[in-house]
Amino acid sequence: MESKRTRCAATCSLVLIFSLALGCAHPSAYKAPVGKFRDASAVVIESAKTYLTELNKTERDIFIQGQASRPAQMKLADIEEHQVFSKEAIAARLNALDTLANYTDLLNQLANSDSPDQLKTKAADLQTALTGLSGQVSKLTGTDNTQFKSVAGRVLPVIGDVLQAFAEKKIEDALKKAIDTGAAPVNELIQAIEVDISVAFERKKNEFSQLRLVPIDQYNEDLKGADRAKLQADANAISAAEDRWDSFLNANPKDGLEAMKRANDALVKLARTPKPKITDFASFVDTVESFAAIANRVGNAVHELTGK
Amino acid sequence: MTRLDVLQIIGDVITEIDVARGSLMPDDPDRHRLDDLRILLDDKQRKLSQAVFNDNSQAFQNAANNLKAVNDEISGTISSVDNMITTLANITRFLNAAASLVSLVGSFV
Numbered sequence: 001m002e003s004k005r006t007r008c009a010a011t012c013s014l015v016l017i018f019s020l021a022l023g024c025a026h027p028s029a030y031k032a033p034v035g036k037f038r039d040a041s042a043v044v045i046e047s048a049k050t051y052l053t054e055l056n057k058t059e060r061d062i063f064i065q066g067q068a069s070r071p072a073q074m075k076l077a078d079i080e081e082h083q084v085f086s087k088e089a090i091a092a093r094l095n096a097l098d099t100l101a102n103y104t105d106l107l108n109q110l111a112n113s114d115s116p117d118q119l120k121t122k123a124a125d126l127q128t129a130l131t132g133l134s135g136q137v138s139k140l141t142g143t144d145n146t147q148f149k150s151v152a153g154r155v156l157p158v159i160g161d162v163l164q165a166f167a168e169k170k171i172e173d174a175l176k177k178a179i180d181t182g183a184a185p186v187n188e189l190i191q192a193i194e195v196d197i198s199v200a201f202e203r204k205k206n207e208f209s210q211l212r213l214v215p216i217d218q219y220n221e222d223l224k225g226a227d228r229a230k231l232q233a234d235a236n237a238i239s240a241a242e243d244r245w246d247s248f249l250n251a252n253p254k255d256g257l258e259a260m261k262r263a264n265d266a267l268v269k270l271a272r273t274p275k276p277k278i279t280d281f282a283s284f285v286d287t288v289e290s291f292a293a294i295a296n297r298v299g300n301a302v303h304e305l306t307g308k
Numbered sequence: 309m310t311r312l313d314v315l316q317i318i319g320d321v322i323t324e325i326d327v328a329r330g331s332l333m334p335d336d337p338d339r340h341r342l343d344d345l346r347i348l349l350d351d352k353q354r355k356l357s358q359a360v361f362n363d364n365s366q367a368f369q370n371a372a373n374n375l376k377a378v379n380d381e382i383s384g385t386i387s388s389v390d391n392m393i394t395t396l397a398n399i400t401r402f403l404n405a406a407a408s409l410v411s412l413v414g415s416f417v
Contacts, residue, residue: 059354066347084358146360198312199357202319206350209326217334 033288037263038108040288040295044256045101047295047302048193051200051253052093054306056083058204065210088136089145093196095133096152096189102126103159103186127163130156151192155185183268187261194257201252208248215241244305251301255294263291309372311356311363314409317379318353321402322346327387328395338392345399352406361413371412375405 059082067074085093106122137152158181219234266287273280325346332339361368382398389395 062350062354066350069343070347082354144358144360195312199315202312202315203354203357205319206322206353209323213326213330216330220333 033285034108034267036292037267037288038104040256040263040292041104041260042101043295043299044253044260045097047251047253047256047298048197049094049097050302050306051197051204052085052090052097055085055090055196055200055203058200058207059084062203062207062210065207085144086142089140089142089148092133092136092140092145092152093148093193095129095136096193099126099130099133099156099159100186100189102129103182123163127160130160130163134160148192148196151188155189155192158182158185159189183264187264190257190261190264194254197257198252198254201254205248208245212241212245247301247304251298251305253298253302256291256298259291259294263288309363309369309376311361314363314372314375315353315357317376318349318356318406320383321379321386321399322349322353324383324386325349325399328389331387331389338389338396341396342399345396345403349399349403349406352403352410355410356406356413359410359413367412368409371405371409375402375409378402378405 060079063079063082064074067078103126106126109118109122134152134156137149137156140149161181215234215237219231219238222230222234266284270276270280270284325342329339329342329346332342363369363372378401382402386395386399
């Protein structure tokens with residue numbers, strides 16, 4: 001079995017979608033890591049979406065709590081001014097993340113499916129969604145969308161070309177495009193979103209840092225009354241807040257996005273190796289395993305923080 | 309240094325300030341001073357996070373390096389409440405360096 005698998009890997013293209021096109025049997029060893037790549041990508045993307053959707057809430061809450069602590073007058077106009085992204089801007093970024101998720105899912109289906117026609121239908125559907133996303137991005141205004149628009153405007157057409165080749169049933173061309181040209185724009189799109197996510201994480205960190213003080217101040221106020229039961233309850237609240245802070249520091253979605261880029265690069269490297277050795281494949285599997293572990297950590301931490 | 313590097317440096321200082329704040333009683337006058345500085349510094353970070361500017365420009369790099377230099381001197385000292393006069397002075401220096409950066413990118417915020 002191992003020698004048959006090795007012979008197939010040596011003669012077929014390393015990317016299992018190539019092996020489909022050339023008519024080789026699916027090397028079953030590839031299914032697991034590509035499936036894991038897809039699953040880990042889904043977790044990281046969901047974590048990233050959580051931060052994006054909460055970005056405006058974070059800024060509002062920081063401002064509101066800051067006003068209350070001074071104390072100073074609360075004006076709704078000031079609260080409105082502290083919103084970062086319009087709902088259109090957030091929606092465009094969420095759709096871009098959905099596009100990434102569906103793209104990795106398509107690659108995984110190529111690895112596992114015996115029905116190219118189903119894949120072509122899915123590719124056509126994804127291409128339609130991509131056209132909608134391109135239109136959505138082009139309508140964004142404001143300086144805070146400049147960079148995202150610039151990257152998306154460059155990257156989405158390239159991904160669209162890959163999908164077009166699938167839809168036109170030119171499987172082999174699509175596979176070559178996916179390997180040679182698809183990886184770089186996918187990584188660029190991840191990078192553009194990662195910038196927004198990293199900023200969102202820093203702002204959220206400020207909010208969570210401030211929240212650590214709330215139960216501590218309460219405890220110190222209640223020290224004056226020396227009600228032991230109350231102080232115990234306050235102490236428990238402090239413990240909970242510190243646990244939450246620890247969880248938050250482990251929930252940086254940038255870690256997951258960086259690992260996703262590395263796994264994507266590893267897939268391309270493997271695909272471009274004309275005669276891969278077992279060690280080349282093992283290196284790819286290691287990178288995907290590492291990605292999955294990071295995704296798991298970030299996903300669990302975000303889930304714990306948000307209950308989502 | 310990138311814009312994100314600057315945001316992270318400011319964020320780390322804010323976290324240290326919060327540790328100092330949480331080590332003082334709520335009615336301590338030094339606590340109120342730290343609260344005020346924290347609000348000002350958070351506002352600087354917020355403006356830098358929302359601005360769009362060229363972080364490769366020499367002017368930005370000079371201002372960012374100045375901020376980092378101040379940070380390197382004061383990092384790890386702010387969370388201690390043993391010498392509040394020095395702590396408050398250090399935070400003010402850092403805040404001024406951050407304010408210079410915000411002025412540099414000012415037309416975008």
